[in-house]
Amino acid sequence: MSTAIETGRTAHRELTDVRGRLTGPEDAGYDEARKVYNAMIDRRPALIARCADADDVARVVRFARDHGLPLAVRGGGHNGAGLGVVDDGVVIDLGDLRDITVDPAARTARVGGGCTWGEVDRATNEHGLATPSGIISTTGVGGLTLGGGIGHLTRAFGLAIDNLLEVEMVLANGERVSASAAEHPDLFWAVRGGGGNFGVVTSFLFRLHELDTVIAGPTFWPVEQTAEVLSAYRDFLPAAPRELNGFFLVGAVPPAPPFPEELHLRTVCGVVWCHVGSAEQAAADMAPLLDALPEPLLHGPAPMPHPALQGAFDGLYPPGDQWYWRADFVTEIPDEAVAIHADFGARLPTWKSTMHLYPIDGAAHDAGPADTAWSYRDARWGSVFAGVDADPANVERISTWSKGYFGALHPYSAGGAYVNMMMDEGEERVRASYRGNYERLARIKAQYDPDNLFRVNQNIRPAT
Numbered sequence: 437m438s439t440a441i442e443t444g445r446t447a448h449r450e451l452t453d454v455r456g457r458l459t460g461p462e463d464a465g466y467d468e469a470r471k472v473y474n475a476m477i478d479r480r481p482a483l484i485a486r487c488a489d490a491d492d493v494a495r496v497v498r499f500a501r502d503h504g505l506p507l508a509v510r511g512g513g514h515n516g517a518g519l520g521v522v523d524d525g526v527v528i529d530l531g532d533l534r535d536i537t538v539d540p541a542a543r544t545a546r547v548g549g550g551c552t553w554g555e556v557d558r559a560t561n562e563h564g565l566a567t568p569s570g571i572i573s574t575t576g577v578g579g580l581t582l583g584g585g586i587g588h589l590t591r592a593f594g595l596a597i598d599n600l601l602e603v604e605m606v607l608a609n610g611e612r613v614s615a616s617a618a619e620h621p622d623l624f625w626a627v628r629g630g631g632g633n634f635g636v637v638t639s640f641l642f643r644l645h646e647l648d649t650v651i652a653g654p655t656f657w658p659v660e661q662t663a664e665v666l667s668a669y670r671d672f673l674p675a676a677p678r679e680l681n682g683f684f685l686v687g688a689v690p691p692a693p694p695f696p697e698e699l700h701l702r703t704v705c706g707v708v709w710c711h712v713g714s715a716e717q718a719a720a721d722m723a724p725l726l727d728a729l730p731e732p733l734l735h736g737p738a739p740m741p742h743p744a745l746q747g748a749f750d751g752l753y754p755p756g757d758q759w760y761w762r763a764d765f766v767t768e769i770p771d772e773a774v775a776i777h778a779d780f781g782a783r784l785p786t787w788k789s790t791m792h793l794y795p796i797d798g799a800a801h802d803a804g805p806a807d808t809a810w811s812y813r814d815a816r817w818g819s820v821f822a823g824v825d826a827d828p829a830n831v832e833r834i835s836t837w838s839k840g841y842f843g844a845l846h847p848y849s850a851g852g853a854y855v856n857m858m859m860d861e862g863e864e865r866v867r868a869s870y871r872g873n874y875e876r877l878a879r880i881k882a883q884y885d886p887d888n889l890f891r892v893n894q895n896i897r898p899a900t
Contacts, residue, residue, distance in 0.1 A: 438461070439482070440460070440480060441461050441482075443482035443483060443503070443505065444461050444462060444463070444482050444483050445462070446503070447482070447483045447485075447499065447526075448460065450499060451485070451495060451499055454485065454488075454495050455488035455492055456485060456487045456489075457485075458483060458484070459484040459485075459486070460482065460483050460484075461480065461482070466484070469484045469529070470484060470527070471755070472510070472513040472515070472518055472521050472755075473512070473513045473574075473755045473756075473759075474516055474518055474757070474759040475756050475757060475828070476758045476759060476760065476831060477518030477521065479518060479521045481508070481521060481522055481524065481526065481527045482505065483505075483526045483527065484526075485527065485529060486529045486532055487528060487529065487532065487533065488532055490604065490606060490612055490638040490639075491612075493528055493606045493636050493638055494606045494612055495610075496528050497606050497607075497608065497610050497636065497889070500889065501609070505524075505525045506522045506524070506526070506891070506892055507525060507526050507528065507889055507890065508520055508522040508525060508526070508527045508528070509527075509530065509578075509632050510527055510529050510531070510576075511530050511531075511550055511551075511577060512575050512578070512579060513576065514572070514574070514576055514579060514580075516759050516760075519632075519892055520579070525892070528636060529550075530548070530550035530578065530636070530638070532550055533548035533549045533550035533551075533638055533639070534550050534551050534555065535547075535548045535639075536548065536555060538559055538560055538563055538565070540563040543565060543643060543646075544643060544644060545560055545565075545567065545642045545644055547640045547641075548638070548639055549578045549636070549637050549639055550578075551576070551577045552574050552575060552576055552577065553570060553572075553574075553575050553580065553746060554573030554743065554746060554747055556569065556577060556642075557742060558743050560644055561648065561741055561742055561743050563644075564646060564647070564648040565646060565647065566589065566644065566645055566742050567589075567599050567642040567643060567644050568587055568588075568589035568590060568593045568594060568596050568599055569587050569588075569596055569746065570585065570586065570587040570588075570746075571683075571749060571794075572749045572753060573743070573747040573750055574750055578632075578640075579856060580596060580856060581596045581597060581600060581637075581640060582597075582627055582628075582632055582637065583629065583854065583855045584629045584810045584854060585597055586794045586796060586856075588650075588710035588745060588746070589645075589647075589681065589712070590681060590794070590795060590798065590799070590800050591678045591680065591795050591797060591798030591799060591800070592679055592681065593645050593799050594799040595796075595800050596642075597629055597810060598799065598800065598802075598808075599642050599644075600640060601616060601617075601641045601642065601643055602615065602640075603615050603616075603624070603627055603637045603639065603640055603641070605635040606635055606636040606638060607634075607635045607884055608635065608884065608885040608886075608887065608889040612638075613635075615627065616641075622880050623884060625808060626809050626880045628809055629809035629810030629855075630877050630880075631855055631893050631894050631896075632893045633877070633881055633890050633893055633894075633896045634880065634884050634890065635884065635890065636890075647712055647742055649740065649741060649742070650710050650739075650741075650745055651709070651710075651713070651714075651718035651737050651738065651739055652708075652711070652738070652740055652745040652748075653708070653709060653737040653738050653740075654736050654737075655722075655726070655732050655734065655735045655736065655737070656689065656704040656705070656732055656734045657704060657705055657706055657732050658702075658704060658733060659686060659782050660782070661705065661729075662686060662778040662781050662782070663774050663775060663777075663778040665705050665706070665729055666684060666705065666774050666777055666778070668728050668729055669707060670768075670774070672724060672725040672728070673725075673795055674816055676721055677721050678798040679712045679713045679717065679721065680709070680718065680722065681709070681710045681711070681795055681798075682707040682708065682709045682710070682722075682795070683708050683792050683793055683794045683795060684705070684706070684707055684792070684817075685705065685706055685707070685708060685791060686703070686705045686777065686780075686781030686784070686790065687703070687788075687789070687791070688701050688703050688784060688787040688788070688790075689701060689702050689734075690752050691787075694736070695734070696734070701787050703781075703782065704733060706732070707725075709722065710745060711737070715739055753788070753824065756826065757788065757824050757825060757826050758824065758825050758826065758830065758831050758834065759822065759824050759834075760822075760823045760831070760834050760835040760839075761822040761823065761838055761859065762820070762838050762841070762853075762858075763818065763819060763821070763842075763853040763854050764818075764819050764842065764845065764846055765815040765817070765818055765819075765849060765852055765853060765869075766815060766816060766817040766818070766819050766850060767814060767815055767850045768848070769817075772848065773845055773848040776841075777845070779844075780821075780837070780841040780844065783837070784837070785825075785830070785833045785834050785836070785837040786823070786825040786830055786833070786834060788824035788825055789822060789823045789824050789834055789837060789838075790822050791821050791822070791841065792819070792822070793817040794817060794819075794820075795816065795817055796812070796815050796816060796817060797816050800813065801814075805872065805873070806872070806873060809870065809877055811852075811869075811870055811871040811873045812850060812871070814850070818853075819849070820854075820857045821837075821838045822838065823835055823836075823837050823838040852871060853865070853868075853869050855894040858894055863895070863897070866894050866896065869894070870896070874896065875899070877896045878896055878897060878898060878899035879899045881897070881898045881899065882898035882899045882900070885898065886898050
C-alpha cells in the first residue's frame with residue numbers, strides 16, 4: 437500500500453472533527469480535487485482538506501505538523517509553479533472560505549481566504565467601491581495579496597498589500613491570530629509581500645476606494661512596430677498622471693468578439709489601459725502617447741464597470757492550459773532591451789503566449805522599500821514572459837521561449853522578481869526578490885514557523 441493511501445486513511449480516522457471535505461487517493465473526486473489552474477502541474481497529495489472554517493484549518497495544520505507531512509495551501513490555485521498542491525503531503529483547500537462583508541461607511545471589505553478577486557470586485561462594486569487586485573478575476577485573493585498584488589489599479593491606489601489593514605491567520609502551531617499595525621505588527625509586515633511563509637490566512641481586511649466605472653481597453657499596433665511603441669511607452673508612462681494605468685504587451689489578438697474579425701490571431705504590441713477618472717480626462721491623459729505614434733490598428737478604451745475589466749481575460753485564459761512563465765522587476769528599459777522585446781515578441785511560440793510589463797509606480801512608490809516585505813519600491817515595471825498553450829505537446833516549445841526571453845533580458849533587470857510570477861527557481865532567486873528585507877523575514881519566520889512547516893512556497897528559510 438502506498439504511503440499516500442495510508443496517510444489518506446489515517447487522516448480520515450484522526451480528523452473526524454473536521455467539518456469540511458477530506459479527499460484522499462482512494463476517494464471519489466480525487467483527480468478533480470487535486471487539479472490546479474496550470475495543467476502542466478500534476479501532483480498527487482496524500483490528503484486534500486477542503487476546510488469549512490478557520491477551526492478546520494487549524495486542525496489540518498496540526499495534523500500535517502504532527503505527522504511530519506509537507507503542507508500546501510491553495511486559494512485560487514493560480515500559482516504558475518503549482519505551489520497550491522504537493523506530492524504525498526497535505527493540501528489545505530480554502531475554496532469554501534468565501535464570505536465577503538463590505539462596510540460602505542468604513543470603506544472596508546472583510547474577505548474570506550478562499551475568495552477569488554471576481555467575487556470581491558462584484559461585491560464592492562455594488563457600493564461603488566474597489567480595492568487593487570490583479571488582471572484575471574479567477575485569481576485567488578490570498579496568493580495574489582500575500583505576494584504583493586500588482587494590477588490595473590496599482591498606479592492609482594497602490595499594491596494590494598498597500599490596502600491591506602488586517603489578516604486573520606493560523607500559525608504553524610495551530611494557533612489562530614490576528615495581525616495588523618497594532619497587533620503582531622512584525623507578522624503583519626511580513627505577510628505584506630512575504631507570501632505564504634508565515635501561516636494560513638483565513639481572512640483579509642482591505643481598504644476600499646470610491647470607484648465604479650473605469651475607462652479601459654486595449655490599444656494595438658502591428659508587432660513590427662514594437663520597438664517604436666515600447667520606446668515611446670517607457671518614457672511616457674512613468675510621467676503620466678496616477679489616474680492612468682497601462683500595461684505594455686506583445687501577444688496575439690484573441691479570435692473572438694469584441695475584436696474585429698480581421699485582427700483575430702494577428703500578433704500585435706500594445707497597451708491595456710485603465711483610467712479611474714472621466715472619459716474626457718482619460719483621453720487627454722492618453723493623448724501624448726497616441727500623438728507620438730502611428731495610427732493604431734485598434735484603440736478600444738471605453739467606460740465599463742470595474743469588474744468587467746477585471747474579468748476581461750478570464751475567457752482567454754481558463755483553467756486547464758499549460759503555463760510556463762518567468763519574471764523580473766525592471767527599473768529602466770534601455771534601447772538594447774527594447775530590441776530584445778521586439779525580437780522575442782515577433783516569435784510567439786503559440787497564440788496564447790504573451791509578455792506583459794506591469795507598471796509599479798505612482799501610489800506604489802509612496803511606501804519605502806522597508807515599509808513592507810515587498811522591497812522593490814524603486815522598480816517601475818514587473819515583467820512576465822508567459823508561454824501558454826492548451827496542448828501538452830507544446831510544453832517544451834513554450835518553456836524554451838519563456839526561458840530564452842527571460843535570459844536575454846535578465847541582464848537589464850533590477851535583479852529580483854515578483855514572487856507570484858516565479859517558477860521553482862531556487863533559494864538565491866528568492867533572496868534576490870526580497871533584497872535587504874530577506875534577513876528580517878528569516879527572523880520572523882524563525883519566530884512563527886521555526887520548523888519551516890510552510891515551505892511549499894517561494895520559501896524563506898527560518899534564521900538559525
